Amino acid sequence: MLLKPINLLLFYATSFFLVSWFLVTPAKSQLTSKQVIDLKNIKTLQAELQINAGTFKLTTQDQRAVNASFNYTRKNWKPEIKFTPQAGKGILSIKQPEEKNTNMQEKERNEWEIKMPRSVPTDLKFRMGAGEGTVNLSGAKVNRLEMEAGAGDFKVNLANTSVANLKVSAGVGALTLNLTGNRTNNLKAEINGGIGDLNLVLPRQTGVRVKVSGLGDIESGGLKKQGGYFVNDAYGKTSQLLDITVSAGLGSIKIQLEK
Incomplete structure (x- = not known):
């Protein structure tokens, strides 16, 4: 008669252990790499950044250097960094190695954080496959920006920049693009939207004209x-x-002026 209660107790104890183990099992081990690229003698910078999937954050700093830090869970996700100085011009490439399958599994991480110099005139090309991206270049000397975004949510802040040429291709998800602030030069911008929401924030004090084509709703x-x-x-x-x-594709477009 005592066997059944004991067996039942063992069953509950084992179940509790298994459930607890599952809940507290830590994420996959994190790998970290960092690099600082000195731009002391660099007058102009040409940079290309490419991440296949994950989380991306790009900001600026006063220091004349590029600070890059990465956290990832697969060894073959370690970014490949190349920098070549050429008579005052720096050519920088930071890319995640290509893979046939870049789908991130549960508890996997691929996080990039890069700081660019605010005072160095820069041509920037940025590609991101899937994930979340934040690009804050407010006040930076950006001459040209070319951006390709796949699936996910992306926020791009180009307020008070000198960007003259802008090309953005968005895939599936949401994109917010801030072009507000004071300008000292013209801007020619081409934005290709996919399936998702485009939020375009524009200045009041500088002349703006926007030509829109697409199948989605337009709020202006x-x-x-x-x-x-x-x-x-x-x-x-x-x-x-x-x-x-x-x-635009099938998504909605919201155009608004800065407050």
């Missing part, structure tokens, strides 16, 4: 329609112009 608060374009009140009244073309 604060702008008026003029000859096939959406324009702000400053359009035609300032020496600088933001000339933006948006080719």
Whole structure:
């Protein structure tokens, strides 16, 4: 008669142990790598960044250097970094090695954090497959930015920058693009949207015209329609112009002026 209660007790104890083990099993071991690239004698920078999947954060700093740190759970995800100085021009490449299958499994991590120099004129090319990306280059001397985003949520802040050429290709997900602030030069921008939401934040004090095509809904608060374009009140009244073309897919487009 005592065997059944004992067996039942052992059953519950074993079950509790297994459930507890499952709940507290730690994430896969983390690998870390860091690198600092000195740009003391570099006058211009050409940078290409490519991450296949994960979390990406790009910001700026006063230091004339690139600071990069990475956390990942697979050895073959370790980024390949190449830097070549050429008579005052720096050519930088940071890429995740190509794989046939880059799907991230549960508890896997691939996290990038890169700081670029704010004062060095830069041409930047950025590609991200899937994940979450934050690009904050506010106040930086960015001449050109080319960005390809796959699936995920992406936020790009180019407020108060000198960017003159901008090309953005978005896939599936949400993209917020901030182009507000003071400008000293014109901007030519081409934005290709996929399936998702595009939020475009524009300045009030600089002339803006936006041409939009696509199948999704368009919300253009604060702008008026003029000859096939959406324009702000400053359009035609300032020496600088933001000339933006948006080719959207099936997602919605929200265009708003800075508050």
